[in-house]
Each structure stands twice: as C-alpha cells, then as structure tokens.
Amino acid sequence: MKTVELTDETHAALERLAAARKQTVEELLAALAREPGLEGDSLLLFLRSADFTALSDPTERYLALLAWCARNHASDFADFISHQESGYRYLFMSREEFDEVRTHNRARQIDGTQFWAVMTIGPGTRRRFVRRLLEFIGCHDETVTEACRALGLTGADSQQTRVA
DSSP states (O other), rough: OOOOOOOHHHHHHHHHHHHTTTTOOOHHHHHHHHHHHHHHHHHHHHHHHHHHHTSSSSSHHHHHHHHHHHHHHHHHHHHHHHSSSGGGGGGGHHHHHHHHHHTTTTTTTOTTTOOOEOOOOOOHHHHHHHHHHHHHTTOHHHHHHHHHTTTTOSSTTOOOOOOO
C-alpha cells in the first residue's frame, strides 16, 4: 500500500468528483489511471472533467480551453500568441482605438490572462487556430482532434495529422 500526500483543496476536489461518479477517491483514481489515452495527457483529463463538460455554450468551452492552455502552458501560450500576424498592430493603437477594435470583434478576455479572444472569427478559422495552438504546446494528434470535437469544431482539417 502506497501513500500520496494531497493538499486539502485537491482532496476535496477529488472527493466531489468521486461522489458525482458514486465512487470512492481510490476507485476514481484507479479508473482515471486505467483510462486509455490519458497517460500524461492533462488536456484530455480537462476535456472530460465535470467542469468542462458542464459548459454547454460553445463560446464558454472555447474560452475555457484557451484559459487552460494559458494556465498550463503559460510560456508557450504567450509565445504562440505573440507570433500571430495580427498581434503587432494592436501595440501601436491608442486606448480608444483598441477599445473600438475590441468591441467590433466582440473580444472577450481569457480568464486569468492579459489576452483577449476574438469572437467574430468563423468556425473554420477558430478550428485552425485551436489546432495550431495545441500542436504548438505539444499536444498529440488524438488530443487535438478530441479538443476540436469537444468545441464542436469538426471539419475538413479536424482529422489531419501532422507531418514531421
């Protein structure tokens, strides 16, 4: 028998998740460890979490995914965003000009970051953005496909695999 130390907050979160599944914490952890494809893939765990699956609005799911990426891959996320072609033009705008563009694009701030997500882009562009972001932070092809599916962003390029 092995012992694992957890913070009170983590243990409480595990107890809530286990109770929702009518399991003990030990049964929950054992089930999670046995789930195929989850070995070390924390994004898949997030996509299957009760918090994420409870979000029924596609916009909220999209923002939650971006916030997860920003939290769990902060440096890579910031690097990826800073290299977007459109990013530099905002640096030279006044506050009023920026607010006007933000309003026009219905931009929403990504929770816990200084970044904003443009909400007026179409599903194809959003899918390509999500794919590129997740590939940039090192997600497996299957995880990228699952994330696109969870966001309702399926389409022509959602099944493509990367060429090394």
